[in-house]
Amino acid sequence: MDIHEYQAKELFRGAGIPVPPGEIATTPDEAEEIAGRYGGMVVVKAQVHTGGRGKAGGVKLAKDAAEARAHAEAILGMDIKGLTVEKVLVTPGEDIATEAYVGVLMDRKKQAATFMVSPEGGVDIEAVAEENPEAIRKLTVDPRYGLLPHQAYWLANFLYEDKALARQATKIIGQLYEAFQANGCSMAEINPLITTPDGELKAIDAKVSIDDSELFRLPDVAAMRDTSDEPAAEIKAREAGLSYVKLDGDVGCCVNGAGLAMATMDLVKYYGGEPANFLDIGGSSNPDKVVSALEIITADPSVKSILFNIFGGITRCDDVANGLVEATSRIDIDLPIVIRLTGTNEEEALQILEDNGFSAYSSMDDVVEKAVELAKA
Amino acid sequence: MAIFIDSDTKLVVQGITGRDGSFHTTEMMEYGTQVVAGVTPGKGGQTFEGPDGASVPIFNTMDEAVAETGANTSVIYVPPAFAAGAIMEAADSGVDLVVAITEGIPVLDMARAHAFARDQGVRVLGPNCPGMISPGTSKVGILPAQIVEEGPVGVVSRSGTLTYEAVFALTNLGLGQTTCVGIGGDPLIGTNFIDCLEAFEADPDTEAIVMIGEIGGTDEQEAAAYVEEHVSKPVVGFIAGQTAPPGRQMGHAGAIISGSAGTAEEKMKAFEDHGIAVAKRPVDIAGLIQERLA
Structure with missing residues (x-):
């Protein structure tokens, strides 16, 4: 789960990291009022779940409250990479002497949290890693011991020659690791970490992703979920316990298992069609899940045919067949549905479908080809 | 074995x-x-x-x-x-x-x-895996036993049901399996492709290997390089997620294309570059294995 900059900053403040003040405005009036209270220069920053806000014109410096209002007017409602800006963060402008990058993320290969720091901050760290890898120092944290003081100091010394700055940075790096651990992060970064002309360090931008599997035990973090820029269908799917991702095509797909769901989408493309979605109903064959899945798929106006691909292992085919029959009696569906069921209790399932006027395929290729043909008809 | x-x-x-x-x-x-x-x-x-x-x-x-x-x-x-x-x-x-x-x-x-x-x-x-089955002797996990058969093919996969699809196709062609291993869809897994490839290479009864991957991470790319160096047995590969959009998690926590890394294209190319036959469709996996065992 991605959270907004202002929320990430709250987590960082909670860990003791120096973060300048800031408040959220949802209207130009509020932005003007906040800027007026701060006085002087402020920055108005779009809060959306994507990078590249600055390039898109979603981050603007204002010399006074009136200008802050004008910027908020322009930014609120703006479209950044398909997301509508609903909120702006208004924060005092800072005098910047230097900008550094400090980030920590879960490294799949090392199977541990790994720090990356660079004195080249305020830019895309992936670009730095590619063009100038010697400008980055990396450190993998042993999960058994956590971040050790000398390791934090080693990282800080790569950023600053000045002893006082290195000492401050050591503390911030340790606090960032604490925030990362305490909030179940998969990624946490300060970019940039600035120095002011009078030698203070401040985190003026923050980016955090949370591991979804942590949310059950972190209610405060879970409450940070902002669904305003999430498609309604994806919210509904998550609440129903389904994995759903909307795509651009017209063949609606309902599959059990993530790998098979992806392979089914790929096969739709192979036969000249375009999948309308990724949808994994999971291992359970609860009829309610089948109903929710069908509701979600049929609510997408671009869907022209619906494809079920079920490989019964743990999922029993007859349960899915019953769910399908129940779903089609509860909701009106005008679209053609083609079904492939194979594996556990396949024969019972085929009987149930036949008794209710459906027919089923046993091969994945046949059913996908048919679904593509029906979507084009 | x-x-x-x-x-x-x-x-x-x-x-x-x-x-x-x-x-x-x-x-x-x-x-x-x-x-x-x-x-x-x-x-x-x-x-x-x-x-x-x-x-x-x-x-x-x-x-x-x-x-x-x-x-x-x-x-x-x-x-x-x-x-x-x-x-x-x-x-x-x-x-x-x-x-x-x-x-x-x-x-x-x-x-x-x-x-x-x-x-x-x-x-x-694992975690987040279906476990494994050695047909005829032992099953640990949740793989459906009715689709497997004893035989010469080793199967290793990040997916559950997609593995069943491939195993089912193998069994239908009369190609049984030594062991089918689901290594799991999480970002941090214990046993990876290379561990399984090494074990299948050392197992005298395994004559060919199926490796089923998906988008996200670089395990498949590293496994492909390993195959070229260390595996003498024929390997057939499949990658799910060619149509997956970047930046979106596709069901499995580990199935996400980050930036331009971890795409299906990149993984399929790594397979081909290192001499692994790539199946275009799940059903083709069995056919490619059959050709290599003929």
Whole structure:
């Protein structure tokens, strides 16, 4: 789960990291009022779940409250990479002497949290890693011991020659690791970490992703979920316990298992069609899940045919067949549905479908080809 | 022969009294797996009633279960909040292999659990995996037994149902399997492609290998390079997720294209560059194996 900059900053403040003040405005009036209270220069920053806000014109410096209002007017409602800006963060402008990058993320290969720091901050760290890898120092944290003081100091010394700055940075790096651990992060970064002309360090931008599997035990973090820029269908799917991702095509797909769901989408493309979605109903064959899945798929106006691909292992085919029959009696569906069921209790399932006027395929290729043909008809 | 599990596997089921644990224990016993113990804290002294009148003793701790029964393998059906603890308890108990089925274990917990198991020299499979099956001898996990058959093909995959699809196609062509291993869809997994490739290469009964990957990470690319260097047996590959959009998690926590890294194209190219035949469709996997075994 991605959270907004202002929320990430709250987590960082909670860990003791120096973060300048800031408040959220949802209207130009509020932005003007906040800027007026701060006085002087402020920055108005779009809060959306994507990078590249600055390039898109979603981050603007204002010399006074009136200008802050004008910027908020322009930014609120703006479209950044398909997301509508609903909120702006208004924060005092800072005098910047230097900008550094400090980030920590879960490294799949090392199977541990790994720090990356660079004195080249305020830019895309992936670009730095590619063009100038010697400008980055990396450190993998042993999960058994956590971040050790000398390791934090080693990282800080790569950023600053000045002893006082290195000492401050050591503390911030340790606090960032604490925030990362305490909030179940998969990624946490300060970019940039600035120095002011009078030698203070401040985190003026923050980016955090949370591991979804942590949310059950972190209610405060879970409450940070902002669904305003999430498609309604994806919210509904998550609440129903389904994995759903909307795509651009017209063949609606309902599959059990993530790998098979992806392979089914790929096969739709192979036969000249375009999948309308990724949808994994999971291992359970609860009829309610089948109903929710069908509701979600049929609510997408671009869907022209619906494809079920079920490989019964743990999922029993007859349960899915019953769910399908129940779903089609509860909701009106005008679209053609083609079904492939194979594996556990396949024969019972085929009987149930036949008794209710459906027919089923046993091969994945046949059913996908048919679904593509029906979507084009 | 097979890899990792065979007729000598003596299994303890952690979470044996839970809904999933009890269902799959019965399934595993029906397949012939030697289930020698169950563990559920607080339920020690009870017994689990399996099929055909067989019963399995339940213990409070892994330590007791292993001491009393000589179990050498554990399978975990414990809820996510407690699963990493269960993995570490198993790794500390004297078993050689821990198969973690549970989906949704916090990644930070798994970083500790993997480090702990490595220190103990214990192999972990998963988490978030379907387990494995060595046809004819032993099944540990949730793979459907009816689709497998004994034979010469080793199968390793990050996916569950997609593996079933491939195995089913193999079996339909009369190509049985030595062992089918689901390594799991999580970002941090214990046993990876390379571990399985190494084991299949060393297994005299395995004559060809199927490797099924998906988007996200670079494990497939590294496995491809390993195949060229170290694997003499024919390998056929498949990658799911050619139509997956970047930046979106596709069901599995680990199935996400980050930036431009981890795409299906990149992985398929790595396979081809290192001499692995790439199946365009799941059904083609079996045909490609058949050609290579002819």
